[in-house]
Amino acid sequence: MTTRRRFLHSTLLAGSALVLPNGAGAAPTSSRMRVVSTWDFGVGANQAAWPVLTRGGGALDAVEAGARWAEGTLCNSTVGRCGYPDRDGTLTLDASIMDGDGRCGAVAALEDIAHPVSVARAVMEKTPHVLLVGDGAQQFAVEQGFEKEALLTPEAKQAWREWSKAAKYQPQINAERAKRPGNRDNHDTLGILALDADGRLAGACTTSGMAWKLHGRVGDSPIVGAGLYVDNEVGAATASGVGEEMIRNAASFLVVELMRQGRSPMEACREAIERVVRKRPEASKTLQVCFLAMNKAGEVGAFALHHGFVYAVCDAGKQDALLEARSVYA
Numbered sequence: 001m002t003t004r005r006r007f008l009h010s011t012l013l014a015g016s017a018l019v020l021p022n023g024a025g026a027a028p029t030s031s032r033m034r035v036v037s038t039w040d041f042g043v044g045a046n047q048a049a050w051p052v053l054t055r056g057g058g059a060l061d062a063v064e065a066g067a068r069w070a071e072g073t074l075c076n077s078t079v080g081r082c083g084y085p086d087r088d089g090t091l092t093l094d095a096s097i098m099d100g101d102g103r104c105g106a107v108a109a110l111e112d113i114a115h116p117v118s119v120a121r122a123v124m125e126k127t128p129h130v131l132l133v134g135d136g137a138q139q140f141a142v143e144q145g146f147e148k149e150a151l152l153t154p155e156a157k158q159a160w161r162e163w164s165k166a167a168k169y170q171p172q173i174n175a176e177r178a179k180r181p182g183n184r185d186n187h188d189t190l191g192i193l194a195l196d197a198d199g200r201l202a203g204a205c206t207t208s209g210m211a212w213k214l215h216g217r218v219g220d221s222p223i224v225g226a227g228l229y230v231d232n233e234v235g236a237a238t239a240s241g242v243g244e245e246m247i248r249n250a251a252s253f254l255v256v257e258l259m260r261q262g263r264s265p266m267e268a269c270r271e272a273i274e275r276v277v278r279k280r281p282e283a284s285k286t287l288q289v290c291f292l293a294m295n296k297a298g299e300v301g302a303f304a305l306h307h308g309f310v311y312a313v314c315d316a317g318k319q320d321a322l323l324e325a326r327s328v329y330a
């Protein structure tokens with residue numbers, strides 16, 4: 001698994017605004033291709049997405065490849081097959097995918113299917129709908145040829161047993177993980193955005209959501225406009241953190257709309273975070289919310305409520321960059 005060894009404390013990129021060497025406004029070229037993802041595990045997702053772009057593939061295929069890597073290969077407590085379950089011990093997965101023309105698909109509370117992002121893509125491409133949930137999502141997945149398999153790992157089951165003793169639902173801010181040796185994060189999402197050689201954008205999100213959530217709880221990741229939004233006219237945004245805050249603020253849509261009004265990706269992310277704080281000043285002190293955005297020129301920005309949000313950037317120059325976002329609270 002990717003570790004924080006690769007972490008770059010970059011003063012050059014302080015403010016989390018990454019500007020393309022070939023500048024905004026130029027015609028798309030392969031040197032403009034870029035993939036960005038949330039968290040340290042985003043490095044692996046980017047590296048799975050990048051060859052799709054270099055082989056001439058589109059942004060949509062790239063983000064699906066990156067999300068599939070996280071769902072299948074990464075084994076943490078918050079994404080895909082090794083995710084932690086809900087209050088009742090059931091692992092449910094949420095995912096979405098979107099291209100820059102407004103085509104999108106999503107699944108929520110999906111059980112026993114290893115690649116929810118690909119089911120989300122099938123919803124987008126093979127149904128007149130956008131979002132399928134629970135049993136209906138699983139039924140559709142099986143009809144599409146996805147295999148049912150038990151995903152809950154023994155480690156996740158054991159963690160749930162331990163949690164059940166006190167059974168206290170308490171989202172943790174990931175930067176505090178270091179203070180909890182042996183502990184795993186109890187929520188995070190792989191959000192991935194790509195810009196292809198034709199200048200087209202796409203994005204995807206995949207997560208097991210908040211560990212120990214109520215059965216049936218759906219977060220922001222499969223809600224288009226909350227956990228993910230993409231518009232080829234402007235840019236793309238994705239989110240991680242306590243999803244209820246993103247849903248309250250239609251947050252990824254907000255970030256894209258702020259970029260439409262002329263904000264840089266970092267300014268747009270910061271303004272969206274400030275909106276979260278204004279709405280719920282007390283709650284915002286104890287929970288994490290993070291945004292990551294890329295505009296159509298390939299400029300990248302991020303911002304978080306709390307210290308500790310890192311994001312991965314991959315382009316022709318460097319495939320394993322990991323940067324830290326600025327935050328409201330240190």
Ligand code: ASP
Pocket residue numbers: 187188189207208209210218219220221239240241242243244
């Ligand atoms: N946004 C996810 C959810 O609320 C969790 C996370 O990304 O931390 O389900």
